[in-house]
Amino acid sequence: MNELPELSIGQRLLLATQGVTPLALKVPVILQLGPRRVAELAPHLPAERLRELILALPIDFLAQATVHLDPRLILDAYLSLPDSLHLDVARxxxxxxxxxxxxxxxxxxxAQQVKVLIFGLNSPGNVVRIARHIVDLELIVQSLRSFSTGYLCKLTEAADEDDNVQLSARVLGGLPLPRQADICAHLAPATRERLLxxxxxxxxxxxxxLPEHLQVAPA
Known part of the structure:
Protein backbone atom coordinates (compact mmCIF):
# COMPACT_ATOMS: atom_id res chain seq x y z
CA MET A 1 0.00 0.00 0.00
CA ASN A 2 1.27 3.48 -0.85
CA GLU A 3 1.90 5.49 2.31
CA LEU A 4 1.02 9.16 2.57
CA PRO A 5 3.95 11.46 3.35
CA GLU A 6 4.10 12.89 6.86
CA LEU A 7 3.29 16.59 7.17
CA SER A 8 4.95 19.30 9.21
CA ILE A 9 2.92 21.40 11.65
CA GLY A 10 2.87 24.25 9.15
CA GLN A 11 1.57 21.98 6.42
CA ARG A 12 -1.12 20.64 8.74
CA LEU A 13 -2.25 24.18 9.55
CA LEU A 14 -2.37 25.02 5.85
CA LEU A 15 -4.35 21.88 5.18
CA ALA A 16 -6.85 22.80 7.89
CA THR A 17 -7.57 26.14 6.24
CA GLN A 18 -8.02 24.82 2.70
CA GLY A 19 -11.79 24.61 2.95
CA VAL A 20 -12.26 28.23 3.98
CA THR A 21 -9.48 30.03 2.10
CA PRO A 22 -10.37 31.54 -1.31
CA LEU A 23 -8.44 30.08 -4.24
CA ALA A 24 -6.92 33.46 -5.06
CA LEU A 25 -5.26 33.44 -1.64
CA LYS A 26 -4.25 29.78 -1.72
CA VAL A 27 -2.17 29.95 -4.88
CA PRO A 28 0.48 32.45 -3.67
CA VAL A 29 0.92 30.45 -0.45
CA ILE A 30 1.23 27.19 -2.38
CA LEU A 31 3.81 28.68 -4.72
CA GLN A 32 5.80 29.92 -1.75
CA LEU A 33 5.85 26.43 -0.26
CA GLY A 34 7.63 25.08 -3.32
CA PRO A 35 7.07 21.97 -5.44
CA ARG A 36 8.43 19.39 -2.99
CA ARG A 37 6.31 20.50 -0.04
CA VAL A 38 3.25 20.81 -2.23
CA ALA A 39 3.85 17.25 -3.43
CA GLU A 40 3.84 16.13 0.20
CA LEU A 41 0.64 18.04 0.87
CA ALA A 42 -1.28 16.97 -2.24
CA PRO A 43 -2.33 13.43 -1.17
CA HIS A 44 -3.96 14.84 1.97
CA LEU A 45 -6.33 17.11 0.03
CA PRO A 46 -9.79 15.97 -1.10
CA ALA A 47 -9.74 15.17 -4.82
CA GLU A 48 -12.07 18.03 -5.78
CA ARG A 49 -10.03 20.65 -3.93
CA LEU A 50 -6.79 19.27 -5.28
CA ARG A 51 -8.13 19.38 -8.82
CA GLU A 52 -9.19 23.00 -8.36
CA LEU A 53 -5.75 23.88 -7.06
CA ILE A 54 -3.90 22.03 -9.82
CA LEU A 55 -5.85 23.88 -12.50
CA ALA A 56 -4.79 27.19 -10.95
CA LEU A 57 -1.05 26.47 -10.74
CA PRO A 58 1.59 27.17 -13.42
CA ILE A 59 2.59 24.24 -15.61
CA ASP A 60 6.29 24.46 -14.77
CA PHE A 61 5.46 24.33 -11.05
CA LEU A 62 3.19 21.32 -11.54
CA ALA A 63 5.88 19.50 -13.50
CA GLN A 64 8.40 20.07 -10.72
CA ALA A 65 5.90 18.84 -8.12
CA THR A 66 5.14 15.63 -10.03
CA VAL A 67 8.79 14.59 -9.73
CA HIS A 68 8.26 14.26 -5.96
CA LEU A 69 4.76 12.75 -6.07
CA ASP A 70 3.51 9.22 -6.72
CA PRO A 71 0.50 9.67 -9.04
CA ARG A 72 -1.24 6.71 -7.40
CA LEU A 73 -1.61 8.81 -4.24
CA ILE A 74 -3.73 11.39 -6.08
CA LEU A 75 -5.26 9.13 -8.70
CA ASP A 76 -8.86 10.38 -8.50
CA ALA A 77 -7.79 13.99 -8.89
CA TYR A 78 -5.25 13.16 -11.59
CA LEU A 79 -7.69 11.22 -13.74
CA SER A 80 -10.27 14.00 -13.45
CA LEU A 81 -7.92 16.51 -15.08
CA PRO A 82 -8.36 17.45 -18.75
CA ASP A 83 -6.16 15.72 -21.32
CA SER A 84 -4.83 19.12 -22.33
CA LEU A 85 -3.29 19.55 -18.88
CA HIS A 86 -1.79 16.06 -18.95
CA LEU A 87 -0.19 17.02 -22.25
CA ASP A 88 1.10 20.39 -21.05
CA VAL A 89 2.73 18.81 -18.00
CA ALA A 90 4.20 15.99 -20.10
CA ARG A 91 5.72 18.53 -22.47
CA ALA A 111 -4.65 3.66 -23.91
CA GLN A 112 -6.81 6.31 -25.60
CA GLN A 113 -5.39 9.03 -23.35
CA VAL A 114 -1.84 7.84 -24.00
CA LYS A 115 -2.61 8.00 -27.72
CA VAL A 116 -3.67 11.64 -27.29
CA LEU A 117 -0.48 12.26 -25.33
CA ILE A 118 1.73 10.71 -28.02
CA PHE A 119 -0.01 12.65 -30.76
CA GLY A 120 0.14 15.90 -28.81
CA LEU A 121 3.82 15.60 -27.91
CA ASN A 122 4.58 15.50 -31.63
CA SER A 123 8.10 14.33 -30.87
CA PRO A 124 9.03 10.72 -31.66
CA GLY A 125 12.26 11.18 -29.74
CA ASN A 126 10.52 12.24 -26.54
CA VAL A 127 7.90 9.52 -26.92
CA VAL A 128 10.67 6.93 -27.11
CA ARG A 129 12.48 8.42 -24.10
CA ILE A 130 9.28 8.16 -22.08
CA ALA A 131 8.47 4.68 -23.39
CA ARG A 132 11.79 3.24 -22.24
CA HIS A 133 10.54 3.78 -18.66
CA ILE A 134 7.07 2.29 -19.23
CA VAL A 135 6.57 -1.04 -17.46
CA ASP A 136 3.21 -1.89 -19.04
CA LEU A 137 4.24 -2.15 -22.70
CA GLU A 138 0.79 -3.44 -23.63
CA LEU A 139 -0.47 0.05 -22.85
CA ILE A 140 1.90 1.41 -25.50
CA VAL A 141 0.90 -1.28 -28.00
CA GLN A 142 -2.80 -0.50 -27.58
CA SER A 143 -2.24 3.24 -27.86
CA LEU A 144 -0.25 2.85 -31.10
CA ARG A 145 -2.58 0.50 -32.97
CA SER A 146 -4.35 3.21 -34.95
CA PHE A 147 -1.29 5.31 -35.76
CA SER A 148 -0.19 5.44 -39.37
CA THR A 149 2.62 3.29 -40.69
CA GLY A 150 4.58 6.47 -41.38
CA TYR A 151 4.43 7.62 -37.77
CA LEU A 152 5.25 4.16 -36.42
CA CYS A 153 8.29 4.18 -38.69
CA LYS A 154 9.33 7.53 -37.21
CA LEU A 155 8.99 6.13 -33.69
CA THR A 156 10.98 3.04 -34.63
CA GLU A 157 13.75 5.06 -36.20
CA ALA A 158 13.81 7.37 -33.16
CA ALA A 159 14.20 4.32 -30.92
CA ASP A 160 17.05 3.11 -33.11
CA GLU A 161 18.75 6.50 -32.82
CA ASP A 162 18.27 6.22 -29.05
CA ASP A 163 20.05 2.83 -29.20
CA ASN A 164 16.88 1.10 -28.08
CA VAL A 165 15.67 -0.90 -31.06
CA GLN A 166 14.88 -3.72 -28.61
CA LEU A 167 12.07 -1.57 -27.23
CA SER A 168 10.64 -1.14 -30.73
CA ALA A 169 10.80 -4.88 -31.30
CA ARG A 170 8.87 -5.54 -28.10
CA VAL A 171 6.23 -2.92 -28.90
CA LEU A 172 5.84 -3.71 -32.60
CA GLY A 173 5.79 -7.40 -31.75
CA GLY A 174 2.43 -6.79 -30.11
CA LEU A 175 0.91 -5.56 -33.37
CA PRO A 176 -0.69 -7.87 -35.96
CA LEU A 177 1.84 -9.46 -38.30
CA PRO A 178 0.57 -7.62 -41.41
CA ARG A 179 1.20 -4.30 -39.62
CA GLN A 180 4.68 -5.42 -38.65
CA ALA A 181 5.44 -6.37 -42.24
CA ASP A 182 4.14 -3.06 -43.55
CA ILE A 183 6.25 -1.10 -41.07
CA CYS A 184 9.36 -3.09 -41.93
CA ALA A 185 8.80 -2.44 -45.63
CA HIS A 186 8.82 1.32 -45.06
CA LEU A 187 11.66 1.63 -42.56
CA ALA A 188 15.02 3.16 -43.31
CA PRO A 189 17.26 0.25 -44.38
CA ALA A 190 19.72 0.64 -41.50
CA THR A 191 16.94 0.55 -38.90
CA ARG A 192 15.21 -2.35 -40.59
CA GLU A 193 18.46 -4.31 -40.60
CA ARG A 194 18.63 -4.07 -36.81
CA LEU A 195 14.92 -4.53 -36.13
CA LEU A 196 13.88 -7.31 -38.48
CA LEU A 210 7.35 -9.44 -46.02
CA PRO A 211 7.96 -8.12 -49.53
CA GLU A 212 10.02 -10.62 -51.50
CA HIS A 213 13.22 -8.58 -51.35
CA LEU A 214 13.06 -8.57 -47.54
CA GLN A 215 12.42 -12.26 -47.03
CA VAL A 216 15.59 -13.47 -45.40
CA ALA A 217 16.57 -17.07 -45.15
CA PRO A 218 16.13 -18.77 -41.77
CA ALA A 219 19.26 -18.80 -39.65
Whole structure:
Protein backbone atom coordinates (compact mmCIF):
# COMPACT_ATOMS: atom_id res chain seq x y z
CA MET A 1 0.00 0.00 0.00
CA ASN A 2 1.27 3.48 -0.85
CA GLU A 3 1.90 5.49 2.31
CA LEU A 4 1.02 9.16 2.57
CA PRO A 5 3.95 11.46 3.35
CA GLU A 6 4.10 12.89 6.86
CA LEU A 7 3.29 16.59 7.17
CA SER A 8 4.95 19.30 9.21
CA ILE A 9 2.92 21.40 11.65
CA GLY A 10 2.87 24.25 9.15
CA GLN A 11 1.57 21.98 6.42
CA ARG A 12 -1.12 20.64 8.74
CA LEU A 13 -2.25 24.18 9.55
CA LEU A 14 -2.37 25.02 5.85
CA LEU A 15 -4.35 21.88 5.18
CA ALA A 16 -6.85 22.80 7.89
CA THR A 17 -7.57 26.14 6.24
CA GLN A 18 -8.02 24.82 2.70
CA GLY A 19 -11.79 24.61 2.95
CA VAL A 20 -12.26 28.23 3.98
CA THR A 21 -9.48 30.03 2.10
CA PRO A 22 -10.37 31.54 -1.31
CA LEU A 23 -8.44 30.08 -4.24
CA ALA A 24 -6.92 33.46 -5.06
CA LEU A 25 -5.26 33.44 -1.64
CA LYS A 26 -4.25 29.78 -1.72
CA VAL A 27 -2.17 29.95 -4.88
CA PRO A 28 0.48 32.45 -3.67
CA VAL A 29 0.92 30.45 -0.45
CA ILE A 30 1.23 27.19 -2.38
CA LEU A 31 3.81 28.68 -4.72
CA GLN A 32 5.80 29.92 -1.75
CA LEU A 33 5.85 26.43 -0.26
CA GLY A 34 7.63 25.08 -3.32
CA PRO A 35 7.07 21.97 -5.44
CA ARG A 36 8.43 19.39 -2.99
CA ARG A 37 6.31 20.50 -0.04
CA VAL A 38 3.25 20.81 -2.23
CA ALA A 39 3.85 17.25 -3.43
CA GLU A 40 3.84 16.13 0.20
CA LEU A 41 0.64 18.04 0.87
CA ALA A 42 -1.28 16.97 -2.24
CA PRO A 43 -2.33 13.43 -1.17
CA HIS A 44 -3.96 14.84 1.97
CA LEU A 45 -6.33 17.11 0.03
CA PRO A 46 -9.79 15.97 -1.10
CA ALA A 47 -9.74 15.17 -4.82
CA GLU A 48 -12.07 18.03 -5.78
CA ARG A 49 -10.03 20.65 -3.93
CA LEU A 50 -6.79 19.27 -5.28
CA ARG A 51 -8.13 19.38 -8.82
CA GLU A 52 -9.19 23.00 -8.36
CA LEU A 53 -5.75 23.88 -7.06
CA ILE A 54 -3.90 22.03 -9.82
CA LEU A 55 -5.85 23.88 -12.50
CA ALA A 56 -4.79 27.19 -10.95
CA LEU A 57 -1.05 26.47 -10.74
CA PRO A 58 1.59 27.17 -13.42
CA ILE A 59 2.59 24.24 -15.61
CA ASP A 60 6.29 24.46 -14.77
CA PHE A 61 5.46 24.33 -11.05
CA LEU A 62 3.19 21.32 -11.54
CA ALA A 63 5.88 19.50 -13.50
CA GLN A 64 8.40 20.07 -10.72
CA ALA A 65 5.90 18.84 -8.12
CA THR A 66 5.14 15.63 -10.03
CA VAL A 67 8.79 14.59 -9.73
CA HIS A 68 8.26 14.26 -5.96
CA LEU A 69 4.76 12.75 -6.07
CA ASP A 70 3.51 9.22 -6.72
CA PRO A 71 0.50 9.67 -9.04
CA ARG A 72 -1.24 6.71 -7.40
CA LEU A 73 -1.61 8.81 -4.24
CA ILE A 74 -3.73 11.39 -6.08
CA LEU A 75 -5.26 9.13 -8.70
CA ASP A 76 -8.86 10.38 -8.50
CA ALA A 77 -7.79 13.99 -8.89
CA TYR A 78 -5.25 13.16 -11.59
CA LEU A 79 -7.69 11.22 -13.74
CA SER A 80 -10.27 14.00 -13.45
CA LEU A 81 -7.92 16.51 -15.08
CA PRO A 82 -8.36 17.45 -18.75
CA ASP A 83 -6.16 15.72 -21.32
CA SER A 84 -4.83 19.12 -22.33
CA LEU A 85 -3.29 19.55 -18.88
CA HIS A 86 -1.79 16.06 -18.95
CA LEU A 87 -0.19 17.02 -22.25
CA ASP A 88 1.10 20.39 -21.05
CA VAL A 89 2.73 18.81 -18.00
CA ALA A 90 4.20 15.99 -20.10
CA ARG A 91 5.72 18.53 -22.47
CA UNK A 92 7.27 20.38 -19.55
CA UNK A 93 8.61 17.14 -18.08
CA UNK A 94 10.24 16.37 -21.43
CA UNK A 95 11.76 19.83 -21.49
CA UNK A 96 13.05 19.18 -17.97
CA UNK A 97 14.39 15.76 -19.07
CA UNK A 98 12.18 14.05 -16.48
CA UNK A 99 11.16 11.17 -18.74
CA UNK A 100 10.80 8.61 -15.96
CA UNK A 101 8.32 10.87 -14.19
CA UNK A 102 6.36 11.37 -17.40
CA UNK A 103 6.22 7.59 -17.78
CA UNK A 104 4.91 7.06 -14.23
CA UNK A 105 2.05 9.45 -14.87
CA UNK A 106 1.33 8.12 -18.37
CA UNK A 107 0.92 4.61 -17.00
CA UNK A 108 -2.06 5.78 -14.96
CA UNK A 109 -3.92 6.80 -18.12
CA UNK A 110 -6.01 4.77 -20.54
CA ALA A 111 -4.65 3.66 -23.91
CA GLN A 112 -6.81 6.31 -25.60
CA GLN A 113 -5.39 9.03 -23.35
CA VAL A 114 -1.84 7.84 -24.00
CA LYS A 115 -2.61 8.00 -27.72
CA VAL A 116 -3.67 11.64 -27.29
CA LEU A 117 -0.48 12.26 -25.33
CA ILE A 118 1.73 10.71 -28.02
CA PHE A 119 -0.01 12.65 -30.76
CA GLY A 120 0.14 15.90 -28.81
CA LEU A 121 3.82 15.60 -27.91
CA ASN A 122 4.58 15.50 -31.63
CA SER A 123 8.10 14.33 -30.87
CA PRO A 124 9.03 10.72 -31.66
CA GLY A 125 12.26 11.18 -29.74
CA ASN A 126 10.52 12.24 -26.54
CA VAL A 127 7.90 9.52 -26.92
CA VAL A 128 10.67 6.93 -27.11
CA ARG A 129 12.48 8.42 -24.10
CA ILE A 130 9.28 8.16 -22.08
CA ALA A 131 8.47 4.68 -23.39
CA ARG A 132 11.79 3.24 -22.24
CA HIS A 133 10.54 3.78 -18.66
CA ILE A 134 7.07 2.29 -19.23
CA VAL A 135 6.57 -1.04 -17.46
CA ASP A 136 3.21 -1.89 -19.04
CA LEU A 137 4.24 -2.15 -22.70
CA GLU A 138 0.79 -3.44 -23.63
CA LEU A 139 -0.47 0.05 -22.85
CA ILE A 140 1.90 1.41 -25.50
CA VAL A 141 0.90 -1.28 -28.00
CA GLN A 142 -2.80 -0.50 -27.58
CA SER A 143 -2.24 3.24 -27.86
CA LEU A 144 -0.25 2.85 -31.10
CA ARG A 145 -2.58 0.50 -32.97
CA SER A 146 -4.35 3.21 -34.95
CA PHE A 147 -1.29 5.31 -35.76
CA SER A 148 -0.19 5.44 -39.37
CA THR A 149 2.62 3.29 -40.69
CA GLY A 150 4.58 6.47 -41.38
CA TYR A 151 4.43 7.62 -37.77
CA LEU A 152 5.25 4.16 -36.42
CA CYS A 153 8.29 4.18 -38.69
CA LYS A 154 9.33 7.53 -37.21
CA LEU A 155 8.99 6.13 -33.69
CA THR A 156 10.98 3.04 -34.63
CA GLU A 157 13.75 5.06 -36.20
CA ALA A 158 13.81 7.37 -33.16
CA ALA A 159 14.20 4.32 -30.92
CA ASP A 160 17.05 3.11 -33.11
CA GLU A 161 18.75 6.50 -32.82
CA ASP A 162 18.27 6.22 -29.05
CA ASP A 163 20.05 2.83 -29.20
CA ASN A 164 16.88 1.10 -28.08
CA VAL A 165 15.67 -0.90 -31.06
CA GLN A 166 14.88 -3.72 -28.61
CA LEU A 167 12.07 -1.57 -27.23
CA SER A 168 10.64 -1.14 -30.73
CA ALA A 169 10.80 -4.88 -31.30
CA ARG A 170 8.87 -5.54 -28.10
CA VAL A 171 6.23 -2.92 -28.90
CA LEU A 172 5.84 -3.71 -32.60
CA GLY A 173 5.79 -7.40 -31.75
CA GLY A 174 2.43 -6.79 -30.11
CA LEU A 175 0.91 -5.56 -33.37
CA PRO A 176 -0.69 -7.87 -35.96
CA LEU A 177 1.84 -9.46 -38.30
CA PRO A 178 0.57 -7.62 -41.41
CA ARG A 179 1.20 -4.30 -39.62
CA GLN A 180 4.68 -5.42 -38.65
CA ALA A 181 5.44 -6.37 -42.24
CA ASP A 182 4.14 -3.06 -43.55
CA ILE A 183 6.25 -1.10 -41.07
CA CYS A 184 9.36 -3.09 -41.93
CA ALA A 185 8.80 -2.44 -45.63
CA HIS A 186 8.82 1.32 -45.06
CA LEU A 187 11.66 1.63 -42.56
CA ALA A 188 15.02 3.16 -43.31
CA PRO A 189 17.26 0.25 -44.38
CA ALA A 190 19.72 0.64 -41.50
CA THR A 191 16.94 0.55 -38.90
CA ARG A 192 15.21 -2.35 -40.59
CA GLU A 193 18.46 -4.31 -40.60
CA ARG A 194 18.63 -4.07 -36.81
CA LEU A 195 14.92 -4.53 -36.13
CA LEU A 196 13.88 -7.31 -38.48
CA UNK A 197 15.95 -10.13 -36.92
CA UNK A 198 14.37 -9.35 -33.54
CA UNK A 199 10.84 -9.48 -34.95
CA UNK A 200 11.55 -12.69 -36.86
CA UNK A 201 13.01 -14.28 -33.75
CA UNK A 202 9.78 -13.51 -31.91
CA UNK A 203 7.57 -14.83 -34.72
CA UNK A 204 9.02 -16.48 -37.81
CA UNK A 205 5.67 -16.34 -39.60
CA UNK A 206 6.37 -12.66 -40.26
CA UNK A 207 8.84 -13.69 -42.98
CA UNK A 208 6.07 -14.89 -45.29
CA UNK A 209 4.31 -11.52 -45.12
CA LEU A 210 7.35 -9.44 -46.02
CA PRO A 211 7.96 -8.12 -49.53
CA GLU A 212 10.02 -10.62 -51.50
CA HIS A 213 13.22 -8.58 -51.35
CA LEU A 214 13.06 -8.57 -47.54
CA GLN A 215 12.42 -12.26 -47.03
CA VAL A 216 15.59 -13.47 -45.40
CA ALA A 217 16.57 -17.07 -45.15
CA PRO A 218 16.13 -18.77 -41.77
CA ALA A 219 19.26 -18.80 -39.65
Missing amino acids: QLCEDRQFATAARYAECLS PLLLKANGELRDL
